[in-house]
Amino acid sequence: MKPPPFTYHAPLDLGSALDALAGAGARGKVLAGGQSLIPLMNMRLASPSHVIDINRVPGLDTIEDERGGVRVGALARHSRVERSGPAPLRRALKLVAHPVIRNRGTVVGSLVHADPAAELPAVLAVLGGSVRLASLGGVRDVAAADFFVGPLESDLRAGELAVSAFFPGLPPRSGFAIHELARRHGDYALAGVCAVVTLGDDGRIAAARAACIGVAATPQLVELEGGTPAELARAVQERTDPEGDIHASAAYRRHLVGVLAERAFTDAAREAAQ
């Protein structure tokens, strides 16, 4: 469990980082928190020829309010966002791994890793956020719906660095909740549901969105009109078709989506009413 040889780059500014990435092309990988990349390299499941360590690049560790939401920089660690980030991220991060991993791991790194069983891609998806990608050619913002392409696959192109992610705030009369079931505390979930609901003037749920964790190749987004949490949960469940693996059968996962979606919609509606 030692990585094969690679060239290590430690740029001191963004320009040098983008230069190094451009030079490395498809054989380059960015090292931020390293909580996924390093194990993959140690197990020789990933073998980039160039590792570009961005930890010395200034200005990337920001958590800043921006119109309508919060922008989280590429070097903002989970643990800092857990303390001072927006509420949905704070709640989701409590379910992410363990304190020592959260001390190193980064929010943007988790998004770029694009694990469909991870919490943060689902949070970005349900909130309708975006990821900002920089390269020598310029900067582009990619909406969550377009960013997650497949399991461990994002829209990030060779030579691009994800410099930040934008998490929109909730509209008025809205609430957020996340429910998941993991075998052990901090594990990737067998299934999970992030929900946002908005209440109508009558106090009932007028609109609802759910992003499902661990049931599809990407965080599966379901957008619904109003209904009771139970009705909405059934609608979500009907649209998911998870696969089984060694930890849980497909049928059980599908069952869980229904249970967790109802819990999430119920909690989100309660929050929206407050």
Next chain:
Amino acid sequence: MTTRLFGEKVQRLEDPRLLTGQGRYLDDLGHDAVAVAFVRSPHAHARIRDIDVSAALDAEGLISIYTWEDLPGRLAQPLPLLIPHPALTHGRTAYPLAKETVRHVGEPVVMVVAEDRYLAEDVCDLIRVDYELLKPVVGIEEAAQGAQLVHDDVPGNLGAHFVQEVPAADGRGAREAIEQAAHTLAFRLDIERSASMPLEGRGVYARWDGTDLRVYSSTQTSTSVRMAIAAKLDLPLPNVEVIAPDVGGGFGVKIVHPWPEEILVPWAAMTLGREVKWTEDRREHFVSSAHERGQVHFVRVGFDDDGRVEGLEVTILHDHGAYTPYGIIVPIITSTQLLGPYKLGSYRVEFSSIYTNTVQVTPYRGAGRPQGVFCMERTMDKIAQYLGADRTAVRERNFIQPADFPYDQGMVFQDGRPLIYDSGDYPEMLRMLKELIGWDSFERRPGVGIGIGCYVEGTGVGPYEGGHVQITSDGRVHVSTGLTSQGQGHETVFAQIAATELGVPIERVSVVTGDTRRFGYAVGTFASRAAVMSGNAIALACRKVREKALRIAADALEASADDLEITEGVVHVKGAPGAAVPLATVAVLANPLRYAFDEEAKRATQFAGTASPDLPPVAEGEEPGLEGRDYYSPVRSTFASGMHAAIVAVDPDTAEVEILRYAVVHDCGRLINPMIVEGQIHGGVAQGVGGALYERMVYDAHGQLLNASFMDFLMPYATEVPRVETAHLETPSPLNPLGIKGAGEAGVIPVSAVIAGAIEDAEGIAIDRMPISPSELFHLRG
């Protein structure tokens, strides 16, 4: 004796060192050593057609590449079958490096030595092994059919077949007794594979100076590794020394010896004239060490209207993987320890030990007992359910009673000796457990259940262990024993024993284990035997030293030895504190060579008698120095016991299981250190929770282990382990001077039975297969 430390909750002396990063584990040693990595088989069953190393020869940092063909002499022979048994008619062991055939994923094929581990792994990637794929044999029942063979010369994949029967008092066999019983039940019970999975994997580091070989190994038995190395490498035993440094857990997997690496790495060190080290990584540990627990059990029981068992028949399929280096100890223990605290009318047990193309099976903490207890306790629960009786009442009616000890179960135990229980009080233990968990006041509510499990554990198996105790002229007490430590707290409990026996402050006692330079004869640390075996040996050695110290002090003080006692390291006349001589001085007096290196030696002259010029300075039958060595060799094992109960809540929607309470009553005879015993129980329960709810080795039909990492092999975190409530019962063992029984494995043994019973109670669904996941429980609900 005022220095009463035996039985006290003495803080662990090793903890400051281990908890502040001062421990010296295998990989902390040998910074200048070159590194070993192995090319291991990616296939479960294949013939090696060709090994092509040509692409690797120019690799940076390469020192050497070895295959089976390079191995000389006895190193090229199969590894030893450590514990033969007449029933093991087809025992098979692996070669250190695969000879022609690989029989499980992970079997070592090529050994690479390079300047460091990174480079060694790079070289491994460049070596091409051409395999002819053979059909893998996976799954115990499929293997038992014998359509495909793991070993060509083992028909039916049957390594061993063994039957033991204890007929009824009236001579009827168990089958007859079952047929004639008022009630009978038959069912199948499964336990899946798990593994010891110590925090530190295995590792070997060897140095050769042209004459002497020194080997460090993360092992549970340094003395036996030493003998194996001397034999396999054809070295004189005195020229080989083996040291177990700090070892980060063993749990059974490190008692197997020699592991291929334990002879290959020293051989490479000798061949290359370099220090060589191999440190196992986690992926290697999953596929190249050992697993345990996988068994299928078919149970038939006959009982009367009160639930008394008149006959029990258990047929076991034991999956021992690709090889049998450790014999058939695991199914033997299952079949004998299954009986637990019960007096059955008759019993017949039969097991078939079956080869599969999976990692070999050797004992893991509990060593077959969790499976046996699962059978017996599930049987008791099923009888109670059938009769509509309380589960504890049915157990109680079958208990061996206190007046029955010593109780002969009529079988042969793992040590080849009669299965005779030495002591215990099972009715009292059950009473304590019911009180602790609140069995009688448990309030029934939906989704919550209560379960119970009882066991008896043979501990402290022989044949022997030794202790050496030396008091030096600075008053320090040096204790050594040959068996090894993997975190149990031996430095503390052995020091407690020595301090108590000798009347010295514990701070003055130091303990060394597992170093063949200090103690050459030992068996090892396994089978809950260290405290019983080495504890008693050290006590006996201390008694020899004490006797000698009192004799010398009696001369010096012109008193009778019978009037002397030792307090705080000073020998004095009882009731006359002025007439005293420190043990440090006695140690000086014990050696007629008395250069005045220090004040102690000078002071000692005032006590020294005038030696007769006509007698030798060391009298006949005496030895210089104040030291003693003794061995403890028991006639048979001691039998500890325990009963656990748990209350669990099962989520009605998600089928998640939460352990609300977990209670343990435990009897390991006299307690040396209650805190350490409780620590052992807590750790055991944690592993038991892993076995009950989380851990399994998932092989696919090709023999690939699908979850060979800590991401997918789920061991419980602290967040998944309940607080363990403990109470102790002490029925001293009559078999040894200290009255103790073993405690190391206790916690893990009944947990699957307890949790299964509790889930069954909560859900009203039969739980016959462990571990159980929420997904499986969901499907059982239907």
